[in-house]
Amino acid sequence: MAKPRSTEKRERIFQAGLRLFSHNGYTKTTIKDIANEAGVSFGTVFTYFQNKEELFNSCVTEPLEEFRDHILTTHETLDSMTYEMFVQLVGRHVDFFLEKEHYLRVVQYVIGQPERFPEMEVLDQFADDFMDFIQSVAKVGMKKGFLPEGNPEEIGYGYLAFLMGARLTFTDHANVQLTNAFKNQALRLFGAGITEG
Amino acid sequence: MAKPRSTEKRERIFQAGLRLFSHNGYTKTTIKDIANEAGVSFGTVFTYFQNKEELFNSCVTEPLEEFRDHILTTHETLDSMTYEMFVQLVGRHVDFFLEKEHYLRVVQYVIGQPERFPEMEVLDQFADDFMDFIQSVAKVGMKKGFLPEGNPEEIGYGYLAFLMGARLTFTDHANVQLTNAFKNQALRLFGAGITEG
Amino acid sequence: MAKPRSTEKRERIFQAGLRLFSHNGYTKTTIKDIANEAGVSFGTVFTYFQNKEELFNSCVTEPLEEFRDHILTTHETLDSMTYEMFVQLVGRHVDFFLEKEHYLRVVQYVIGQPERFPEMEVLDQFADDFMDFIQSVAKVGMKKGFLPEGNPEEIGYGYLAFLMGARLTFTDHANVQLTNAFKNQALRLFGAGITEG
Amino acid sequence: MAKPRSTEKRERIFQAGLRLFSHNGYTKTTIKDIANEAGVSFGTVFTYFQNKEELFNSCVTEPLEEFRDHILTTHETLDSMTYEMFVQLVGRHVDFFLEKEHYLRVVQYVIGQPERFPEMEVLDQFADDFMDFIQSVAKVGMKKGFLPEGNPEEIGYGYLAFLMGARLTFTDHANVQLTNAFKNQALRLFGAGITEG
DNA sequence: GATGAATGAGTGTTCATTCAT
């Protein structure tokens, strides 16, 4: 039987890294901590990741795929979008960002030290893609009339900033109760929102 | 005799700490780096700050005073506020947050690791004060009719999140050109904004 | 059943060890390096040698047999030795030592750290045997008159020192062209040499 | 009073390094060992040497100066050299090499791994200078008639090889008693020697 | 027999902190 190349162990280390890097930052997080958290021995971390930096690098870049899947798509084509679908999309975005606290803190860590981390480029690309997508959504909404006129580019920038800030400015407890508040405020960035009701 | 409270040297060390902590995080920043940046000798840092942690602590809490002055006040009383004054206030907020990149990155660093840093409480208090102030502003705007109806508490949370995100999500270059975009989007969180015009 | 004593694989590992130990010293040489050089897998090394030390030990002691065969013998009996045979013997010694660079570096490594390596004793014994042999040769030469009078013991020590130094003091390139020089100088240690011609 | 920039401590570390590197080789020697041997704390080594490699580098290159002083000079000019002075010079060489066991083992360590250590070049240069000097001595001796004809270049190579081998092939005890033997054999490399008497 | 994942002792190095000058 083929060696299963135990991906399960790699995954445990990866998740432990994500959790600890987001709690303590890159430097404060030690390999030993990660090994303990993952329930493997010290040296095993180096079996799956060449060094600390590579592990960190993986923690930054790999989850982007999941983000792409959940965030840069509607269930249908953009052209057939209705206001209800739009509201759902925004809700999905807020939920997803709020849920990804660990990951977003790592991202924030990289953004703050762009010269230090080369992963920055991949993140920039993702941000651009995300804002392009939001612009398209805004344009469709305006064309179809369920959104008031506005500058799509500004909406893109503001929307991404808001989602990041929503997750990073508050610690866990507060946020859970605030999901709805953030969803309503997110809609307002498009010129929509509760006041429409 | 008490230690000197405010020499020019202390200030230089403090500013150097602020800059380096925000660039490199707490752990990566060394006392030696700070001393070099401040143009003082290695041991002198310990003349003005008991240890690294106390210096960091100062970097987090001291600038809050300036924030209070610039952010939690209008030039007149709230009751006499007009729409133009409101727009100016929001503009001032955006400008001020965008300007304080270094400091906000340090703040973010603390927020992400609340168990590790006791400064968190002071920051929480400030956030509460800020959101209270914003709620009052929103209520006045609604009462006076220059803002549509909305939930003041939600506006407060959303507004703070947005300001933080605006500054922390993008690196310098992008931001300079985006000031107006952020001002417009900030107004929309109150239900106002360019599209109203 | 006993472990296999002499597979082709064992020989490959052995030769790789000899080469790498002489290039990099004991500590710098890793088992993984040896395995790669030998074209076998990592763990296979441990099939043929109990541990790193035993492999090193083998690298020091096993080649001594070949040395004995080539170095401690004349083709005829000592008593029938002529000057021509003596010159040939010395030439053979120089050639052989110059050729065995890898091995001699390992030997030198052991000599320099006698407390650390128990192989030292075997080497000492060999050195004694070699010097005894040289003394006999010198005595015969003097008795037969083709060598001037001299102290045979001193000749033995000097000759071995010279052969080791010739190989270990210069790196490869130089040596190739110097074979004759070393042969001539080796003869001079016996009081013979080109100037006699 | 000026800070004495405690050179004494640096010297202690340096000597400890020399001793231990020659006993154990580069890799086996630990900074901790050196610190203990020098009677300083662990971190102090790094106050005087940037890292292990620089310390080793110093151990190889710095003593060369002393070698130059003792080895590459006669007390008078070469032209006025007599046979007695020549014998004394050779005796001085043998004494000096035999005395410098530690250093020569380190040198040997570097020679054996030329790709690994850049110090090699300095050593090569020194070897060339030494052999040039020996050639000049040999030429003078032949010209003045106290040495038989011979190839000065070959003598240079052989002489250096012999001096190195004399020191590196035998461990301490043996050598002390052999000084005279080595001096006599060294003279023979020039075609001179006791048998001449 | 052959393999290589898992382990953890041991290494070089960094850096906050102390303290004598």
Added chain:
DNA sequence: CATGAATGAACACTCATTCAT
């Protein structure tokens, strides 16, 4: 007050060795 030599705890990383497959 200012300095920087001295210290040693703590870290990332290497590698010989074991052992399940």
